Amino acid sequence: MTAFRQSVEAMIPALRRYARALARDADIADDLVQDTLVRALRSEKLFLGGDVRSWLYTILTNLNKNRRRSLARRPQFMPLLDNNPDASGTEAEGRDITRALSTLVEEQRAVLLLVMLEGLSYREVADIQGVPIGTVMSRLARARAHIKASLEGQRTALRRVK
Amino acid sequence: MTDPKIPVTEDELHAYVDNELPAERRGDVEAWLSAHPDDAARVQAWRTMAEALHARYDSVLDEAVPKRLEIERLVRQPRQWIYGAAAAALIAFIAGGGVGWVAHGAAATPTVFQRLTLEALDAHRLYIVEVRHPVEVPGSERAHLQQWLTRRCGWTVHAPELDATGLKLVGGRLLPGPTGPASFLMYESASGERFTLYTSRAKTETAQMRYTAAENSGAMYWSEAGVGYVLSGPVDKTRLNQVARLVYDQTEKTGG
Numbered sequence: 001m002t003a004f005r006q007s008v009e010a011m012i013p014a015l016r017r018y019a020r021a022l023a024r025d026a027d028i029a030d031d032l033v034q035d036t037l038v039r040a041l042r043s044e045k046l047f048l049g050g051d052v053r054s055w056l057y058t059i060l061t062n063l064n065k066n067r068r069r070s071l072a073r074r075p076q077f078m079p080l081l082d083n084n085p086d087a088s089g090t091e092a093e094g095r096d097i098t099r100a101l102s103t104l105v106e107e108q109r110a111v112l113l114l115v116m117l118e119g120l121s122y123r124e125v126a127d128i129q130g131v132p133i134g135t136v137m138s139r140l141a142r143a144r145a146h147i148k149a150s151l152e153g154q155r156t157a158l159r160r161v162k
Numbered sequence: 163m164t165d166p167k168i169p170v171t172e173d174e175l176h177a178y179v180d181n182e183l184p185a186e187r188r189g190d191v192e193a194w195l196s197a198h199p200d201d202a203a204r205v206q207a208w209r210t211m212a213e214a215l216h217a218r219y220d221s222v223l224d225e226a227v228p229k230r231l232e233i234e235r236l237v238r239q240p241r242q243w244i245y246g247a248a249a250a251a252l253i254a255f256i257a258g259g260g261v262g263w264v265a266h267g268a269a270a271t272p273t274v275f276q277r278l279t280l281e282a283l284d285a286h287r288l289y290i291v292e293v294r295h296p297v298e299v300p301g302s303e304r305a306h307l308q309q310w311l312t313r314r315c316g317w318t319v320h321a322p323e324l325d326a327t328g329l330k331l332v333g334g335r336l337l338p339g340p341t342g343p344a345s346f347l348m349y350e351s352a353s354g355e356r357f358t359l360y361t362s363r364a365k366t367e368t369a370q371m372r373y374t375a376a377e378n379s380g381a382m383y384w385s386e387a388g389v390g391y392v393l394s395g396p397v398d399k400t401r402l403n404q405v406a407r408l409v410y411d412q413t414e415k416t417g418g
Contacts, residue, residue, distance in 0.1 A: 001233070009233045016231075017222040021215065030228060037236050051375065097214040115180055116212045117219060121378045122182055123397050137173055144176070148207050 007052045008040055014118060015056055021113050022064055024098055032067070036060040057118065058128045061110050068106055100150035108143035111136055170194040175201060179208050181378055185291050186354025275364055275390060277340045279374060279383045282360035282392035285337055285346055286379055290356040296348055297333030307334050311345040317389050319345045319361065322412040327405050329357055339363070349405075357395040357405055364390030371406060373399055382406035386413055 001009070015036060019029035036059045040052075047055070101109055107129065114120045114128065115136075122140075126133045170191050177183040178191045195202040229235065289296050299307040304321055311319035314336050321331050329349035337344045339362035347359045364385040371384040380397040383390065384406075391413065393406045 005233050005237070012227050012231055013223040013225075016225070016227070017219050020222050021219045030231065034231055034236070037231060037233070041233070041237055097211070097218050113215070117215045119377065121375075121397060122177075122180070124375075137176060140180075141172060141176055144208055144211065147211055148204075151211070 002044070004044055004047060004052070005041070008037065008056065011053055011056050012037070014053075015060060018057065018113055018118055019060060019064075021101065021117055022060075022109065023067075024102060028067075032060055032063055035063055039063075051124075054120070054124050054128060057114060057120065057124075061114075061128055064110075065106060096151055097147075100147045103150055104143055104146055108139045108146070111139040112143040112147070115140055170201070175205055176208075179205055179212075184354055185293075185356060188291075189293070275369065275383070275385065278344075278360075278362050278364060278390045279381060279392050281337075281340055281344070281362075282358070282383070283374075283376060283379055283381055283394055285344075285360060286358045286381070286394035287377065289335075289346070289348065290358065296356075298335040300333040301331030303333075304331060307347075311336060315343045315345050315361070315363075317361075317363070317387075320413065321347050322359070322409045324349050324357075324405060324408055327408055328352060329405065332356075341365075355396060357393060357402075359409060360392040360394065362390050364388060371410065373402070375399075384410065386410075 012033065015033045016029065019032045019036075020026060023029045023032060036056055039059050040056055101112075104112065110129065111125055114125045115122070120128070122133050122136050126136045129136065168190070174183060174187065174191060178188065183191060195205060299310065301307070301321075308319055308321055311334060321334065324331075328351045330351075332348040332350045334345060334347040337346045337360075339360075341363045344360055344362035349357045349359070365388075368387070369383075369385040369390075371382055374381050374383065375397045378397060379394055380399060380402050381392050381394040382402050383392040385391065391409065393402065393409055395402050395405065
């Protein structure tokens with residue numbers, strides 16, 4: 001296997017994590033990863049020693065944007081919220097953060113996940129989204145404020161029910 | 163605790179949490195946070211948020227990769243393109259191009275030279291945040307530092323003059339490298355920006371300068387006369403290149 005293919009392969013787990021959080025559906029997420037890998041492998045010859053990691057995140061982010069654009073005209077299927085009271089604390093927390101993520105606009109969700117989950121630098125995210133660093137920082141600030149408010153709102157709602 | 167001279171901005175709070183803040187400003191932000199409980203609570207909430215994200219999604223990393231994502235399989239029979247975004251890869255290539263890639267732990271079996279670069283970046287990240295003990299021998303004892311490192315490493319260790327790029331020698335230390343001893347020199351600008359120069363024995367006699375970046379640090383690495391050089395600093399490639407050229411010019415003149 002070529003060094004290029006090895007470095008693509010080493011990125012698969014991280015790409016799957018990013019896609020899962022981005023699409024919030026395991027099958028759609030793996031479809032995204034698969035299409036990302038296919039495109040990357042087809043372009044192997046075009047690749048002249050850049051940053052494989054940033055490049056793969058860029059392809060995946062763009063594919064997801066296109067996917068959402070094509071979905072925009074179809075009816076939306078929202079998953080029914082599971083309110084199983086027996087769920088453990090961690091599971092409930094996981095649902096909360098997933099629900100909070102779903103309320104973010106696309107670009108903000110991508111910035112938040114690339115920085116907080118995937119550990120990319122502001123510079124790398126700016127390159128991935130093709131925007132200035134200032135835009136990345138304002139998207140990140142808005143996303144964090146939104147998630148924080150969303151999580152606090154969920155908690156308040158929960159307390160009221162109890 | 164006293165307030166820092168310049169008030170801390172919202173952007174700086176984010177940069178602080180994401181380790182994007184210049185090292186010399188971290189202390190100010192920490193002082194600010196202990197005096198402003200509201201901001202401290204916000205920073206704490208962001209950290210909790212990051213933990214929740216990792217708690218929810220890190221398990222994906224441990225899942226077995228599905229068969230349909232295996233590289234060998236994809237190379238043999240590429241899946242039909244569904245999304246019709248044929249240009250995505252090309253756009254991505256242009257956007258992400260021109261950056262080195264060895265340092266991401268991506269290559270399964272890194273070469274000696276790649277390992278050297280990774281060690282240098284690790285050392286860089288470990289020591290640039292040090293306020294009180296960044297080096298073993300201070301830059302004021304330049305001659306002694308050079309003599310000592312040369313004797314211990316076995317090649318001529320010369321601390322280049324980088325004043326032309328606004329950098330002063332902080333000092334240096336001896337480190338264990340992948341192939342034996344390594345020398346480690348630290349430089350600092352008036353604004354607290356830190357660069358480090360790591361050298362170690364490299365198998366490659368000469369190798370041209372390349373760039374790589376990982377976790378908020380960038381590095382230019384090359385080899386000359388059997389010695390590998392790694393200059394690490396901020397990810398700003400232009401700035402790194404400027405400093406690296408200055409180092410390179412001086413090592414050539416002194417023969418290594």
